Amino acid sequence: MDTGLSGRTAVVPGATSGLGLAVARSLAAEGANVVLGGRRGELVRAEAEKLPSAVGVEVDLTDPGATDALVGAAQERFGPVDVLVLNGGGPPPGVAVDFTPDKLAEAVALLVQPHQRLVGAVLPGMRGRGFGRxxxxxxxxxxxxxxxxxxxxxxxAALAGYLKTLASEVAADGVTVNMVLPGRIATDRVGVLDRANAERSGASEEQVRERAEAAIPVGRYGTPEEFAAVVTFLASAAASYVTGEQVRCDGGLVRAH
Structure with missing residues (x-):
């Protein structure tokens, strides 16, 4: 399948490890120029150097200046942004009975506002050119x-609502907007959560993982590469008729329709 990504320019924040790095590598393998963003400057630049056409930018997505840094680096090095991957670290664990308005504001500042700023920076150009992912x-x-x-x-969930609304507004302009939902993917983030569950329950980390795998119909955690393949498809020319979707990559974990 021709993905049509060769020569396209993609921005991938949160790309020093885990799902973000796997996506950056997958897009690069399809011939895309990739701008990797991450808080660990030396690491993000080192990872970019391993790819055929990429640049690494040290950014903290919660800083409003991160948007200009990422998009500016893409435009200076490669040209307009064709593919925007929205990605970043998650907030710490917590329970609903202890959730305060301040904690909600912190979560929105981490997971919604940075992505909305990035979308706002690249969307006009995508619509004007008649192509965007x-x-x-x-x-x-x-x-x-x-x-x-x-x-x-x-x-x-707030980000998902925003993106679903946006998808219908820009579909006629050749811009697709989708979300990929990972389940238990073998990343450092999931490892941290497993260790926290082990400490809280008194079980070993291995026992926690075995219980988690038993709840997954496929019977194992997914790999970052498997997840990245789904993102890459949705970023491709082949997915031009897929928009406004939430695509699960979870081995059947979520049982809802």
Whole structure:
């Protein structure tokens, strides 16, 4: 399948590890020019150097200046942004009974506002050129809330509502907007959550993982590469008729329709 990504320019924040890095590598393998963003400057630049056509930019997405830094680097090095991947770190675990307005505001500042700023920066150009791909890395908690992750559940659901609304407004301009929902993917973030669950329950981390895998019909955690392949498809020319969707990549974990 020809993805049509060769020569396209993609921006991928949160790309020093985990899902973001896997997506950056997958897009680069299809011939895209990739701008990787991350808070660890040396690491993001080192990862970019491993790709055929990429640049790494040290940014903290919660800083409003991060938008200009990422988009500016893309335009200076490669040209207009064709593909925008929305990705960033998640908030700490917590339960709903302890969730305060201040904690909600912090979650929105982390998971909604930075992505909205990025969309606002690239969307006019995408619409003017008649092509654009916006793909958000979400969470299965958007469709089936995850225990003890109230901040993530609430803020990612807000982002999902914004993107779903946006998708219908820009579809006729050749811009697609989708969200990919990972389940239990073997990343450092999931490892941290497993360790926290082990400490809280008194079980070993291995036992926690075994219980989690038993709840997944596929019977295992997914790999970042499997997840990145779904994002890459949605960023491709082949996915031109797919928009406004929440695509699960979870091994069947979420049982809802």
């Amino acid at each position: 916006i793909v958000a890395i979400g969470s299965s908690g958007v469709q089936q809330p995850i225990d003890r992750l109230v901040a993530s559940n609430a803020a990612r």
